Amino acid sequence: MQKANDLKEYREELRETLGNDFLRTTLDNFAIAYRAGRANAFKGMDVRGLIKEIADSKDEAARNADALYREFKENAEAAGIHVHFAKDGDEANRIIAKIAKDADCKKIVKSKSMTAEETLLNHDLEDAGLEVTETDLGEWIIQLRHEGPSHMVMPAIHLSRFQVGDLFTEVTGKQQDSEIEKLVKVARRELRQKYVEADMGITGANFAIAETGSIGLVTNEGNARLVSTLPRVHVALMGIDKLLPNLHDALRILKVLPRNATGQAITSYVTWITGNNECLAAEDGKKEIHYVVLDNGRSELIKDPLFSQVNRCVRCGACANVCPVYRLVGGHKMGHIYIGAIGLILTYFFHGKDKAKNLVQNCINCEACKDVCAGGIDLPRLIKEIHARIQDEDGHPLPSFLLGKVLKNRKLFHTLLRTAKWGQKPVAEKDGFIRHLPMIFSKEHGFRALPTIAETPFRDWWKEKRPRVATPKYRVALFSGCVQDFVYPEQMQAAVDVFAANDVAMEFPEEQSCCGLPVQMMGETKASRDVAVQNLRAFEPEAYDYIVTLCASCAAHLKHNYPKLVMDKPALKLRADAFAAKIIDYSSFVNDVLKVDAKDFTQTSEKATYHAPCHLCRGLDVHDAPRQLIEKSGMEYVECAEEEVCCGFGGTFSMKFPELSAELLKKKLDNVEATGADTLLTDCPGCIMQLRGGLKRRGSRVQVKHVAEVMSKNKK
Amino acid sequence: MPSKEDLYQKFVEKAELVSAKVTSIANEDDALKYVINLCDKKEACQLMISGCEADLSDKAEALCDAKQKKVIAAPGLNEDLYKKLAAQSKKAGFECISEGMRDHLAGVDIGFTYAEYGIADTGTLMLDCPSEEMRLATMVSEFHVCVLPKSKIKANTYAVEKMMLTRMKKTPDYLAFITGPSRTADIERVLALGVHGPLELHILIMED
Numbered sequence: 001m002q003k004a005n006d007l008k009e010y011r012e013e014l015r016e017t018l019g020n021d022f023l024r025t026t027l028d029n030f031a032i033a034y035r036a037g038r039a040n041a042f043k044g045m046d047v048r049g050l051i052k053e054i055a056d057s058k059d060e061a062a063r064n065a066d067a068l069y070r071e072f073k074e075n076a077e078a079a080g081i082h083v084h085f086a087k088d089g090d091e092a093n094r095i096i097a098k099i100a101k102d103a104d105c106k107k108i109v110k111s112k113s114m115t116a117e118e119t120l121l122n123h124d125l126e127d128a129g130l131e132v133t134e135t136d137l138g139e140w141i142i143q144l145r146h147e148g149p150s151h152m153v154m155p156a157i158h159l160s161r162f163q164v165g166d167l168f169t170e171v172t173g174k175q176q177d178s179e180i181e182k183l184v185k186v187a188r189r190e191l192r193q194k195y196v197e198a199d200m201g202i203t204g205a206n207f208a209i210a211e212t213g214s215i216g217l218v219t220n221e222g223n224a225r226l227v228s229t230l231p232r233v234h235v236a237l238m239g240i241d242k243l244l245p246n247l248h249d250a251l252r253i254l255k256v257l258p259r260n261a262t263g264q265a266i267t268s269y270v271t272w273i274t275g276n277n278e279c280l281a282a283e284d285g286k287k288e289i290h291y292v293v294l295d296n297g298r299s300e301l302i303k304d305p306l307f308s309q310v311n312r313c314v315r316c317g318a319c320a321n322v323c324p325v326y327r328l329v330g331g332h333k334m335g336h337i338y339i340g341a342i343g344l345i346l347t348y349f350f351h352g353k354d355k356a357k358n359l360v361q362n363c364i365n366c367e368a369c370k371d372v373c374a375g376g377i378d379l380p381r382l383i384k385e386i387h388a389r390i391q392d393e394d395g396h397p398l399p400s401f402l403l404g405k406v407l408k409n410r411k412l413f414h415t416l417l418r419t420a421k422w423g424q425k426p427v428a429e430k431d432g433f434i435r436h437l438p439m440i441f442s443k444e445h446g447f448r449a450l451p452t453i454a455e456t457p458f459r460d461w462w463k464e465k466r467p468r469v470a471t472p473k474y475r476v477a478l479f480s481g482c483v484q485d486f487v488y489p490e491q492m493q494a495a496v497d498v499f500a501a502n503d504v505a506m507e508f509p510e511e512q513s514c515c516g517l518p519v520q521m522m523g524e525t526k527a528s529r530d531v532a533v534q535n536l537r538a539f540e541p542e543a544y545d546y547i548v549t550l551c552a553s554c555a556a557h558l559k560h561n562y563p564k565l566v567m568d569k570p571a572l573k574l575r576a577d578a579f580a581a582k583i584i585d586y587s588s589f590v591n592d593v594l595k596v597d598a599k600d601f602t603q604t605s606e607k608a609t610y611h612a613p614c615h616l617c618r619g620l621d622v623h624d625a626p627r628q629l630i631e632k633s634g635m636e637y638v639e640c641a642e643e644e645v646c647c648g649f650g651g652t653f654s655m656k657f658p659e660l661s662a663e664l665l666k667k668k669l670d671n672v673e674a675t676g677a678d679t680l681l682t683d684c685p686g687c688i689m690q691l692r693g694g695l696k697r698r699g700s701r702v703q704v705k706h707v708a709e710v711m712s713k714n715k716k
Numbered sequence: 717m718p719s720k721e722d723l724y725q726k727f728v729e730k731a732e733l734v735s736a737k738v739t740s741i742a743n744e745d746d747a748l749k750y751v752i753n754l755c756d757k758k759e760a761c762q763l764m765i766s767g768c769e770a771d772l773s774d775k776a777e778a779l780c781d782a783k784q785k786k787v788i789a790a791p792g793l794n795e796d797l798y799k800k801l802a803a804q805s806k807k808a809g810f811e812c813i814s815e816g817m818r819d820h821l822a823g824v825d826i827g828f829t830y831a832e833y834g835i836a837d838t839g840t841l842m843l844d845c846p847s848e849e850m851r852l853a854t855m856v857s858e859f860h861v862c863v864l865p866k867s868k869i870k871a872n873t874y875a876v877e878k879m880m881l882t883r884m885k886k887t888p889d890y891l892a893f894i895t896g897p898s899r900t901a902d903i904e905r906v907l908a909l910g911v912h913g914p915l916e917l918h919i920l921i922m923e924d
Contacts, residue, residue, distance in 0.1 A: 026905070138900075248877060
């Protein structure tokens, strides 16, 4: 559970977790195994199509939640089940405690339910004098340790066999060794007696099917079947987000849920319960069944135009499985009760601003979660939106407020950058790095060297040296972004060289400025919008065939976020749509549009490996173009392990969480060096800054370049 | 449309991927032979080997001692078949029951059932078990042996959707998809079979 009061305390907690070698190794192994397992489980299936269908059907269910609840209740009651509605967690817990009291129940067995974790059900039941035993192995372990889950599907993933062995020794009063096979059998035997003694069983529900009033339960251990069979009373607690119109919708989700959660085609057991079925322990031979349907803020969420998509979550936990930050710090630090990307969002809505305010800042915006989500939820965007909302309510921290002010004013911003060029003189090295970090950076930023501001910004070079193309095949506008304009102008110059050689006429609209992603990341929505408007006014989309940018982050932000940022202003929205439609990244433009040919480049056959920027591979869904360009430009492409995993830059993220950024960078550079290549190519100046700075600190011989630079160099 | 043979092949492939033991049989007599033979070869109580050697709390230990001889639970069989099984069990020295599962919660050696359908694309058995005895036989047993008539193998869950709905609308109902034995990976993500339900799942695919 999240307890930190402020970001400083939260960072302190994160640092502690970074020191947990067992957790780190486990999560690393899991992250890699998961990716392969998931890909294998979905082999041959139209995953995107399926996810789209689920998103649509869940959206439809959200719109009809009230009617679905009425239909579900009516059908369930007709089949002999009691249906209760709880507006919040406390009410749900009170209802369940009362059911237990009325039915004279003393002992309860539970199968895993995240909703019960959300309402802290066990605490309330225990306060009411009931004995509650979790029967899912992982849940039982964390219950015995008085902890919350650290993963939605594998609640005890943070614990080693030795810790479990010690725990079971304590519980059984007999010495247990740490062999997993044996520990599992001990749990089997110890828990069997709990089922036998229990008079009430509590489960969650993965599906609540309106057309039949049935629930569906997805488990591997089979404990939900025992929990819902042996005791004479059964209570199922479920959020209104579990309501589906019919069985078909449930079967469709079932195709994705286990595959996305653990890479299984299906779990060992899927149980469909309808009506008050037979129970030989009950006096009348019928089980007493209660469904408790929980709102707890869900109906408000459903009404929100942006956040209603949260209803699509099927609790597969995949967003944690692929999150590079979760992989570093684990679920107890990457969530309150619900963990991972969806956890940051649900924490805000279910558990409040105070619990969420630090967590939401710990998103690097790599979009891995969005890419994998079974419901196609735009998780990073929602996390940023919550961050912005909290800042709007609580006040903006000075640094982000100031950055917002500066970026809104292009001339001031560019003057500051030009001034910085003089300011850095005393600490600038000849190799383009700052010798030692300025005072404002504490020592934890030392994991990477920072570049100096360039002698001549691209915009000044452009005025003097812009090429004239006599018979243009294409007309493009260049969007440089601030890093390539002021820090790495040579990357832009290299692109201009390649474009000119391919008969591309270019414009560089001078009024353009930073794309605004940094302030968006800091939750400065208003500043982000102002910057977008500034850039939209600087470009005449109709005048060009394409607007090309060499920065993957700028490209994704310009293409996907600009239209959303000006959504409420119709004229600007039209312009933003036209603008976004023309945006293209360097590699796609050169490979797919210009279709450059290998014969135009000197074949050096030097080995080059690649880092796929998050905003290129996921943000823009570009995968093949840069790799093909590496080969075409005369180099030999060597694949790098985890090529599409974030390098840890994340713009302002790396300033806010330098320890996490450093760890992500370390993994990336270890993988890069393992390829044996001397050149590392990529498509984003932010990544280049991070990778180059890290390699410099390591004293590595690996050179980092933008794909455009080798193309210009090897061009015949 | 995949042929009956294609569906069978696919079912076997997928079921074996999740540790089910699949055997082809010609008729019901083969099934009975299989069950008796399996029960004979099986340790008296698998848990004694893996669980009881490791010390248990006194209470769990007591539950363990409650079991005296090998038990085959076969609720839901037709009368003739059950009689045959009971006779063969008696001869082999096993206890055969069709009800009273609650008196055997310490463990049953073999649960013997029939599946309604097989689902080829995941190697899943579909069992309708509104009867509590059936549910417990498939959960409490150490080995679950399930007969699946070859003609009942369907391509995927959508192909059994209508059949499921028919049962669900004739309430009450308790339907189960069973795919492989009970499993967990909750400790260090290491796969362990038989956490609460059967340690082994044997599927007997019967020609029909």
